[in-house]
Amino acid sequence: MRRILVLCLFISGLALAQTEDEKRIRSIFDTALTDGMAYDWLNHLSNQIGGRLSGSVQAEMAVDYTKAQLDELGLDKVYLQPVMVPKWVRGVPEFAYMETSPGVTTNMNICALGGSIATPAVGIKANVVEVKGIEDLATLGEEKLSGKIVFFNRPMDAELINTFEAYSGCVDQRAVGASEASKYGAVGVIVRSMNLRLDDYPHTGNMRYGDEPINERIPAAAISTNGAELLSTTLQLNPDTKFYFKQNCKQFDDVKSFNVIGQITGSTRPEEIMVVGGHLDSWDLGDGSHDDGAGCVQSMDVLRLLRKSGYTPQRTIRVVLFMNEENGLRGGTEYAKVAMEKKEKHVFALESDSGGFTPRGFSFDCSDADFEKITSWKPLFEPYMIHSFTKGGSGADIGPLKKDGIVLSGLRPDSQRYFDHHHAANDTFEHVNKRELELGAGAMASLVYLFDKYGME
Template sequence: MRTSLLLILLLISATNFAQSEDEKQMKAIYDLALTEGKAYDWLNYLSNQIGGRLSGSVQAQQAVDYTKGQLDSLGLDRVWLQPVMVPKWVRGTPEFAYIETKPGLTTNVPICALGGSVATPDGGIKTNVVEVQGIEDLEKLGREKIEGKIVFYNRPMDPTQISTFSAYSGCVDQRYSGAAEAGKYGAAGVIVRSMNLRLDDYPHTGSMSYGETPVAERVPAAAISTKGAELLSATLKLNPAIKFYFKQNCKQFDDVESYNVIGEIKGTIHPNEIMVVGGHLDSWDLGDGSHDDGTGCVQSMDVLRLLKETGYRPKRTLRVVLFMNEENGLRGGNKYAEVARAKNEKHVFALESDAGGFTPRGFSFDCSDENLAQVQSWKKLFEPYLIHLFVKGYGGADIGPLKTDDLVLAGLVPDSQRYFDHHHAENDTFEHVNQRELQLGAASMASLVYLIDKYGTITSDKIKG
């Protein structure tokens, strides 16, 4: 342990000695990002010329072709496509739903099918509703009170959580597993309150799973907007005998081939040590996927450009990876890790941006205490840019499969208060992305990559030594 402490002190001392050089490099990165950033223009094309990029869609392939072309134009050492088989789920014609308080008296409410759901029968489903606050309520009610009815999951995100991602985690299980669990009790269908802290009329889609449920026994599942959920809940309290109708036409097809888009700059001293920065290229189909995760993709692309154009020559190989199929399968992240293991590649660092393009606050790290201490020793370098958060936490879904004991995983942490207003919804669109916030995020990511590359990471071998 004393050896480990000495190593950290030496690294901190070396960092302080070279601080003026680091300050100059970081200022060059931020200045370039804020005056000649490319991320916003790239996002404009992805969002407004291509649009939503659901895995297996024509738009997803257009995004692959476009981003590969842009990476080719940057003069990187290598750009290539990595094939990966992805699910192909299609939403079909727009969904439709209403609350029927008495025959002929109806109120329309906004819904959208959850990703991976089966369709309703051609005529839709109309039946009584049972409201629950979570999956655990199903067992209390039992089959007698659920069979033949629509289960309405209405647990909201917790507004007292300052971290909106914690609030999201606290209720997303009802979206992901709600249909599989309700089906066990004979439910006719499932309606889930949208994962959104704001009251509005936008239903939010997202992935769901039927687990091992046979196809013939799967029940349709849809999200209802938060305003719709409030109305449905209030109406049920006044009259538990009301009926709910919904119709959706989604369909699951066979898997199709798609690609991860990869570009790299070869390291000058340690080319076999790989550092990854990336986001996911696919999105849901309701909006244009700007915040989730067009911003992460274009920021990651710009990281390599910013370092290259400021004249920095990396010691290690820097690789940008635009992962396919994070939203409904994580096939891209798993494929990248699978190929990396098969080739015996040595990854030392991976950084993901998948929390929106809002003002950057800092980074979360999935790493050893020693590596966290090293990163925290750079905090003063970031403070002029109002980046203060360097905490242990989560790296990202797509880089997660790469995890080893020595690999440092990191996630960009933007301000999250508005993120779930747009997440997986029709209003996740380009006009809700601020150019300056986006550029600051790209510069912050490039600066962290620069420091990790320059000083390296602390491996378990070094700690033991």
Template sequence: MKRILLILIVISTSIGYSQTDAEVLRTIYTQSLTNGKSYDWLNHLSNQIGSRLSGSLGAERAVAYTKEELEALGLDKVWLQPVMVPKWVRGAKEFAFIETEPGKTTNVNICALGGSVATPALGLKAQVVEVHNFQELEALGTAGVQGKIVFYNRPMQADLIQTFDAYGGCVNQRYQGAVEAIKYGAVGVIVRSMNLRMDDLPHTGSMTYNNVPVDKRIPSAAISTNDAELLSTMLKLDKSIQFYFKQNCKQLKDVQSHNVIGEITGSEFPDEYIIVGGHLDSWDLGDGSHDDGAGVVQSMDVLRLLKASGIKPKRSIRVVLFMNEENGLRGGNKYAEVAKQKNENHIFALESDAGGFTPRGFSFDCSDAAFSQVLSWQQLFKPYLIHYFEKGGSGADVGPLKTESIVLAGLRPDSQRYFDHHHASNDTFDAINKRELELGAATMTSLVYLFDKYGVNPISNSSLIKN
């Protein structure tokens, strides 16, 4: 009888180590949905630490917290990678109004764009000229723009199903708007918030002055979508109305911060690296739960889920929590720079930076051969309603790693609500759904597992079925 029990135990153990890929994915999803850590980590990151603008105290507290949590997972290595980052501070809350005649004003909601200079101490008031693109601005020229505030009012294109395409179609007015307006003598810039919803929340985001001298720079702010519509309507009735705004932001000297990195060292190919990550910094209006606290905690949970599921990676798996994606990409560039100096062989990099909503799939930046391999795995994800596997972009932080051989990927959650929160004061923990967040962590872990098991060489469908 004892001999029979021993044989059964041996057989059972053998089956456990020869699970099919479908069974391994089922284990990963079960672990995430019943024993996930991502939601608890995000709760602390958002509600105990809060906003994490690069160079801020919140960012440094987030570095210390995530390093400590990764160390508690019992990884093979955890370390901090120094990186110099910009330090921009918003200062006192902004204030703005539309003036139709002396003493008759309507308050509106604005926020300074990241990197902007302040207005004069008493604020700035001038007539407004509305444009929808740089071509309209150029057509007005100096005669139509000099001494005025340029109001960029191109909305995100509502009929595009891919909301990131809609964002990409109008974000240049936020990022480059000041540079273009300065050419024609503008004294300030107001930009319609990058938001598909009509609301009263201004959305911040990065802007640039390129090489414009400091004394020639003009203040730039975002205005809520409701107030953009109001301003546009009032301008149609009276082009002589004036706009007043006051903001108190300041650019300080660069300071040192860190990328946070944890690693499970590969058992067979330790010099082949797979990384998964998100950016630890956030804007300062909310607590950055969707952008990109969700990506941070999902990436951390990938390594924990691999361990909890009994998976011993063949290749070295790293989680990288990048600093300064929002206003400089210093963390992503520094990680790639150090990897190149060390001649590290990165074969796959996955980023989560599109919110913590229901996962739909991935986009891939890779060769046709590697993409064919990815498509052969699609059937494994169908039970979890993961169906989007397309070639396209990956993530800003992993982009600097790009070579001909590496596969770059981005998690693609449902994006229809993402820009309601993106860079705004309502990017807060209460907007996170625990189950959606945990599904995303499991989906990322599953793809990492497959790339670790098979590498980046194309495999046939028949080979997949056998495994």
């Protein structure tokens, strides 16, 4: 009888806790949707500042602006963490055409890939060899590729429901296409944009030469998906079609920049640190609203939403706006390095870097036992149409924090439209829906709340 009573008390205790969590999470979402700051902050970042490539004036304006906004929130601590970042500048104009017979040309939309060298000032004109991937290069060999422009044209796989998987399956063409093609004497590469939609926007993104000697490097540019289709068809009709492109980009010496950090110090376990963040830098073509202005302003609002809900965290919660995710990951690397030097104990890190779309769930990089515990919270998210808790990656910037005992997590918004905008001139504010952005902030704040309350012990 006594045992039954204890059991009953235990069960009613559980039920009560559940109710408290439901109420807290309801209050967090209500505030996010009716009194959120994320959308206003994003409006400023996107429309008053714009694209924030590492080393640019805009990136420094974004550092100043977000620090000032965090200062206004009255957190326990707001500071800048210095970090040296690469400075690559696109230079304008970029220009390309295809030439089907001498003098008969069609202009094409291109953009230099991030990190690419310039073409010679007069541009490059050469015959084109279309390939479907890196592995085709060895088959064709130097005989077929020497002196040519290699056109990488393997599209993203439309059958994959998670578009990030389709991206992963293609992005090697952009990342290492130029360094691989130059081994066979190619003079330049053109890469089909990482975009599932057919449209006219070229999408930039990082590429790397590795330790290839500077005088052997060849320039690389992205072409829009419509452009890629047109070029491919034209090459079938006329294999002798030539491609011309000219770009004027340049790598400068590294410059000083900053991660922007704000902190609420934990009440009872201040030494245990939970990070929530996104990256403040973006590519230069659009205003970086989805990638990753959204993740920054959501992360900033997490601290504010928790405050507004009246919750006093046990652990220290830090918002970190990382600099230079796009072309160097220097901010994430530096943050983890300093944390290790200071022997800081990080227990949880959550990144939002998949766009400001309707949140569908979270992915977790953690032990099976921790994942099981976290999964027990899933019913608390279902009223907000957040159903998907999966094991998998988290975010590039928090990756360097990985070690035993830390839970890394990524917000997973609906991915269908992300690559319509990713790294392109149409990654702009008007493509972010206020409610979708706010639901993401609410979801993140709710997860941080539960982690702080229950921990992984």
